[in-house]
Amino acid sequence: MAITAAMVKELRDTTGAGMMDAKKALTETDGNMEAAIDWLRTKGLAKAAKKADRVAAEGLVGVAVSTGRGVAIEINSETDFVAKNDDFQALVRDVAKVALETGESVEVVKAAALNGKTVDEVIGEAIARIGENMTFRRLHVLEGDTIVSYVHNAAAPEMGKIGVLVALKGDAAKAAEVGKQIAMHIAATAPMALDESSLDQDVVARELKVQTEKALEENATAAKPKPEQVIHNNIIPGRMKKFLEEVTLLNQKFVINPDITVAQAATEAGVEITGFARLAVGEGVEKKEEDFAAEVAKMAGV
Template sequence: MEITASLVKELRERSGAGMMECKKALTENAGNIDAAMEYLRKTGLAKADKKAGRVAAEGRITLAQKGGKAVLVEVNSETDFVGKDENFVNFANAVAQIALDTGAADIEALKAAKYSDGSSTVEEARAALVGKVGENVQLRRLVRVDGSNTVAGYVHGGRIGVLVELTGGTEELARGIAMHVAAMNPPYAKPSEVPADFIAKEKEIELAKMTDKDKAKPAEILEKIISGKIAKIINEVTLTGQPYALNTDLTVEAVLKKEGADIVGFKRLAVGEGIEKVVEDYAAEVMKQAGLA
């Protein structure tokens, strides 16, 4: 069968693969476009497998939301350049929407879900993207909020994503709180979440920092001094105790009370956090190869 330009064009539109790859796939499969699609998927998976061991610590966080349901997905690439590539961005946005629509509870469930083209899974689409962008691409993390409370999400520059859930209040307030969490990264939402061992350790540190003169004070006074210092530390590490980023005259707790709301919780993702990145020292490598190091 003759491999016409229109046939190659149709396969390109369906697969997103390059012209030469499409022509080869059609040639290998006697012009059968469905068989050529399957061929491209299989070769894409092979390419993806070869790149799977590479560190992928760049990429983006994507958000999808509808009412009280919202989801964040982290999709990683090897370089920031690919993380901004149109094909990569479109894929990341699509998988966030699929995660929301399907109710996928984790990454494995998301990988098995049907991709937006209806003819492949998310995992197959990921493998095809690897072949297209030439880098390892990974679906790393997924967090979601699924309830009847006030929910909002915020993504800063594709690098940091936050979901916030409130009882009461408005979606606008929840989004403002999400912006605060993105900027300030509080470890805990409220004082009741701060672990007892953290508080005990901080008390130990504060006591060690005190002078002998302070330590000689009556026990009840010493306890008040230590308690005051711990209260300040707890405010620093909790969302509700921090000055609100959008109005630093008030704490987040004061803003919530003013709006008749309370924090249920938040989820925050930052691209690549926890991944050990490989830092290339190109100058040292050149010196070494030149026999100068």
């Protein structure tokens, strides 16, 4: 497979690897981006493998909460200009309210009533009125004793670039107080799962493969190689423990007090975290890059 400059740039942006290392990784893996990320990590040349860090679409995440229930939705637009538009923000707010009442899926919410029409029809009218394509792409419903929401980079109340919901059990006042701090933590750290048991086992298997190959390769070139038993019984399990501490919410170091974990912070507050949701605008969506002048011309219909 031909390795293009765009592929090399994407891999560099994703991993922080050098240009030649990125090109070699793509060549070694026949252009497979995920395999190339793992190849770089095995060689110790990649800092991270979080594709979701590449924000590749505009729009807003809206949140809405009622007693025991919360919802976060994402509606995408083509440009950030529209995300700042009062009309678009009103649409996000209205759809979030409908989703809070009726939503278990995007399809269900699209078919629900809003101002005498379906949500899908209302979005279609907004597209025609504003003159830019929009997509109601995702929603997440969270239920629990107490639901706390937080919006990062807010464009208006209850909507912004990142929306977080946290479900907690325990005293409602304490849950609301520590829940807001935990929601801010989630916005900053983007955990993959609540705990190890809820983490995708394919993710765990992939990480184990990377860490095993990396440890064996490092040991093979070390001045004083360790016995393989040490590698398999100590080093690899230690690295996997660190990985799980980094990607599971309850095991992460609490950003407000790094001396304790998030689980410990909840325990000290007398509450229990039962679930969370985090939506960031543009996760997983590829977007054709345009320069600022081209974007302005597009908005002006030039």
